[in-house]
Amino acid sequence: MEPCTVAGIRIGVARAGIKYPDRRDLVVIEAATGTRAAAVFTQNAFCAAPVIVARAHLAAASPRYLVINTGNANAGTGAPGLAAAEATCRVLAEQTGCRPEEVLPFSTGVIGEPLPVERLVAGLPAALAALQPEGWTEAAHGIMTTDTRPKWASQRLSLSGQEVAVTGIAKGAGMICPNMATMLAFVATDAAVDLTLLQKILADAVTDSFNAITVDGDTSTNDALVLLATGQSGAHISAEGEDYTRFAQAIREVCIELAQAIIRDGEGATKFITVQVEGGRDVAECRQVAYTIAHSPLVKTAFFASDLNWGRILAAVGRAGLVDLDLERVTIHLDEVCIVRAGGRAPNYTEAQGQPVMTRPDITIRVELGRGTATARIWTTDFSFDYVRINAEYRT
Amino acid sequence: MEPCTVAGIRIGVARAGIKYPDRRDLVVIEAATGTRAAAVFTQNAFCAAPVIVARAHLAAASPRYLVINTGNANAGTGAPGLAAAEATCRVLAEQTGCRPEEVLPFSTGVIGEPLPVERLVAGLPAALAALQPEGWTEAAHGIMTTDTRPKWASQRLSLSGQEVAVTGIAKGAGMICPNMATMLAFVATDAAVDLTLLQKILADAVTDSFNAITVDGDTSTNDALVLLATGQSGAHISAEGEDYTRFAQAIREVCIELAQAIIRDGEGATKFITVQVEGGRDVAECRQVAYTIAHSPLVKTAFFASDLNWGRILAAVGRAGLVDLDLERVTIHLDEVCIVRAGGRAPNYTEAQGQPVMTRPDITIRVELGRGTATARIWTTDFSFDYVRINAEYRT
Numbered sequence: 001m002e003p004c005t006v007a008g009i010r011i012g013v014a015r016a017g018i019k020y021p022d023r024r025d026l027v028v029i030e031a032a033t034g035t036r037a038a039a040v041f042t043q044n045a046f047c048a049a050p051v052i053v054a055r056a057h058l059a060a061a062s063p064r065y066l067v068i069n070t071g072n073a074n075a076g077t078g079a080p081g082l083a084a085a086e087a088t089c090r091v092l093a094e095q096t097g098c099r100p101e102e103v104l105p106f107s108t109g110v111i112g113e114p115l116p117v118e119r120l121v122a123g124l125p126a127a128l129a130a131l132q133p134e135g136w137t138e139a140a141h142g143i144m145t146t147d148t149r150p151k152w153a154s155q156r157l158s159l160s161g162q163e164v165a166v167t168g169i170a171k172g173a174g175m176i177c178p179n180m181a182t183m184l185a186f187v188a189t190d191a192a193v194d195l196t197l198l199q200k201i202l203a204d205a206v207t208d209s210f211n212a213i214t215v216d217g218d219t220s221t222n223d224a225l226v227l228l229a230t231g232q233s234g235a236h237i238s239a240e241g242e243d244y245t246r247f248a249q250a251i252r253e254v255c256i257e258l259a260q261a262i263i264r265d266g267e268g269a270t271k272f273i274t275v276q277v278e279g280g281r282d283v284a285e286c287r288q289v290a291y292t293i294a295h296s297p298l299v300k301t302a303f304f305a306s307d308l309n310w311g312r313i314l315a316a317v318g319r320a321g322l323v324d325l326d327l328e329r330v331t332i333h334l335d336e337v338c339i340v341r342a343g344g345r346a347p348n349y350t351e352a353q354g355q356p357v358m359t360r361p362d363i364t365i366r367v368e369l370g371r372g373t374a375t376a377r378i379w380t381t382d383f384s385f386d387y388v389r390i391n392a393e394y395r396t
Numbered sequence: 397m398e399p400c401t402v403a404g405i406r407i408g409v410a411r412a413g414i415k416y417p418d419r420r421d422l423v424v425i426e427a428a429t430g431t432r433a434a435a436v437f438t439q440n441a442f443c444a445a446p447v448i449v450a451r452a453h454l455a456a457a458s459p460r461y462l463v464i465n466t467g468n469a470n471a472g473t474g475a476p477g478l479a480a481a482e483a484t485c486r487v488l489a490e491q492t493g494c495r496p497e498e499v500l501p502f503s504t505g506v507i508g509e510p511l512p513v514e515r516l517v518a519g520l521p522a523a524l525a526a527l528q529p530e531g532w533t534e535a536a537h538g539i540m541t542t543d544t545r546p547k548w549a550s551q552r553l554s555l556s557g558q559e560v561a562v563t564g565i566a567k568g569a570g571m572i573c574p575n576m577a578t579m580l581a582f583v584a585t586d587a588a589v590d591l592t593l594l595q596k597i598l599a600d601a602v603t604d605s606f607n608a609i610t611v612d613g614d615t616s617t618n619d620a621l622v623l624l625a626t627g628q629s630g631a632h633i634s635a636e637g638e639d640y641t642r643f644a645q646a647i648r649e650v651c652i653e654l655a656q657a658i659i660r661d662g663e664g665a666t667k668f669i670t671v672q673v674e675g676g677r678d679v680a681e682c683r684q685v686a687y688t689i690a691h692s693p694l695v696k697t698a699f700f701a702s703d704l705n706w707g708r709i710l711a712a713v714g715r716a717g718l719v720d721l722d723l724e725r726v727t728i729h730l731d732e733v734c735i736v737r738a739g740g741r742a743p744n745y746t747e748a749q750g751q752p753v754m755t756r757p758d759i760t761i762r763v764e765l766g767r768g769t770a771t772a773r774i775w776t777t778d779f780s781f782d783y784v785r786i787n788a789e790y791r792t
Contacts, residue, residue, distance in 0.1 A: 075707060076710045076736070076740050110705075111711060218711065218712070221707070305787075388781050
């Protein structure tokens with residue numbers, strides 16, 4: 001199945017030779033006049049130059065063009081990096097007849113190297129010449145770095161008689177612990193949505209999707225997620241009602257599908273692990289426990305080995321920093337098997353029950369804290385030889 | 397050089413076959429009557445049964461015997477685990493004529509398996525028969541699990557004409573991110589120190605030693621550090637003066653030496669990395685930045701590869717959560733080479749300068765935050781194929 005086109009969106013991809021020759025590394029997304037854009041960006045204090053420029057441009061105007069390069073993150077590049085991001089916008093604006101503020105730049109790749117802005121802008125005419133509504137899969141390839149698979153998700157829904165499309169692409173496989181958004185993701189719809197409402201819908205969707213995944217706990221300097229609403233379908237979304245609910249759900253599902261695709265393609269990942277924490281006093285403490293488990297190198301290597309060394313999960317729960325945690329009320333399941341009850345090995349648990357679960361490619365760790373009604377769910381990967389290999393070899 | 401004996405301390409080691417046959421896995425430390433003991437324990441909520449029992453016994457009496465087993469952590473073992481730890485103390489008390497509260501139990505090894513208490517107590521007579529003042533190196537071997545080297549440190553100092561010895565042993569190589577103490581460490585001196593003062597000296601020493609190391613961010617369920625002061629040397633330590641300063645410094649140095657030995661023996665470690673953070677508003681934020689760098693899998697794998705991918709260090713500083721961090725004031729050095737200035741690549745930095753530093757076995761990352769006068773220093777390791785191998789294979 002191909003992703004749905006989105007009325008008002010055209011995409012062009014080019015090979016600008018930014019880091020490697022003959023690799024798709026430059027993507028331009030064109031949005032029709034009148035498009036509204038909501039966005040979330042990394043909360044890393046060292047945010048990259050394009051993030052700074054994109055934030056400023058978004059505050060000044062509605063975007064007409066998004067320009068994305070791989071091969072260089074333009075991060076940690078100081079004033080020259082900012083100038084390079086601004087020059088990219090200026091050149092694209094000249095070539096398309098819009099204002100520089102109507103262009104948002106995005107970069108991903110190695111941190112700390114100067115952006116080869118001449119090569120980038122030299123590639124723009126080819127990207128513009130390639131603009132077409134069907135460019136989504138090509139763009140999903142064009143934004144890949146250490147990704148092994150292109151990532152896209154798409155839904156079509158009917159709202160009060162109008163057909164609406166929601167399509168998105170994402171990239172990311174390492175340096176993944178988004179704090180507002182993942183490395184890069186772009187979602188578009190042809191519904192018409194007011195800006196305030198669009199930002200709310202995006203923020204709600206992000207909490208349960210891109211802000212619920214981690215590969216390695218390393219929040220990137222370049223995380224960005226943009227949601228474009230062109231309004232070209234004729235469907236207008238109001239702040240309440242069934243259409244709102246179904247539309248927001250579609251955005252949420254596309255975001256979850258993209259976020260999960262990033263985890264399934266996590267660097268060196270051999271397993272897709274859902275960490276579900278229930279019975280907490282609030283969502284924050286549930287997420288705290290879930291991330292402590294998901295970031296534990298000992299838990300991650302045990303899953304890589306398919307070894308149910310459940311004491312490591314228990315130890316992670318114990319060091320998550322919850323005040324007054326009553327161990328007697330803690331229960332841990334691995335899929336359908338109860339492994340920990342009352343803070344110790346479940347009375348009926350045997351290794352023969354647990355071992356088969358560990359060999360599954362998709363596994364859910366479910367922790368019941370027994371002190372409230374809040375829950376949280378995040379997704380993560382195991383920790384393999386390949387994770388070390390990929391990150392020891394990257395750059396060289 | 398051999399560790400100094402400590403007047404009033406005798407140590408016996410036995411092979412109890414707790415997990416493996418014919419391996420030194422049981423250590424008894426005997427302290428003379430009148431010994432004062434200070435201790436710090438894990439802050440993991442799931443602390444192991446022996447930690448619970450040791451805490452209670454320490455509150456009730458001054459210890460005469462410490463009994464340590466490897467091969468089984470007696471953690472996550474519920475009520476039977478507590479009973480096993482108490483039985484161990486009771487049997488040792490019967491055999492030595494002391495009270496059970498005068499015995500402190502310690503365990504390390506796999507979590508969640510029942511402690512084979514019959515085999516443990518069956519080994520006690522052999523350990524008691526072996527008691528001798530020279531038992532320190534034997535004990536350093538006897539408490540090893542995934543450690544590849546025994547770890548001990550020793551100093552002798554003269555205080556107001558009295559010769560005083562300080563000797564300690566430690567174990568630990570993985571699940572190392574102590575929060576009060578490391579896996580297991582035992583330090584003894586023959587100075588006489590009041591209990592309150594002894595606890596203060598220990599707490600001060602721990603902050604800069606065992607609480608300043610991390611291999612993998614996983615705080616163990618069994619961390620414990622005990623400092624015994626037998627008073628047999630005749631030297632009495634008061635709460636101030638030059639003797640106090642020199643004695644506290646000796647304790648601190650022995651603790652740092654043991655803590656560093658744990659990092660040098662970190663699972664799969666190929667490099668010893670010092671993370672020094674300066675110019676912070678307070679020590680807490682300096683430690684926060686240091687641990688964010690030290691726990692980053694991307695930083696750790698880059699060091700394993702000897703690849704100065706310094707953007708990963710910068711990204712870790714950026715996501716450490718410091719409020720109002722002014723990037724323009726941030727400087728990062730790798731040993732003597734300045735790699736980041738004003739939040740970007742240092743103007744004069746070249747890869748040719750940085751690369752030779754990365755091949756050194758001991759490397760210091762120095763981050764200057766430029767917003768205060770506080771500093772913090774921690775030690776960590778890189779992240780190698782062998783870390784994954786050791787932790788994927790452990791238990792099986």
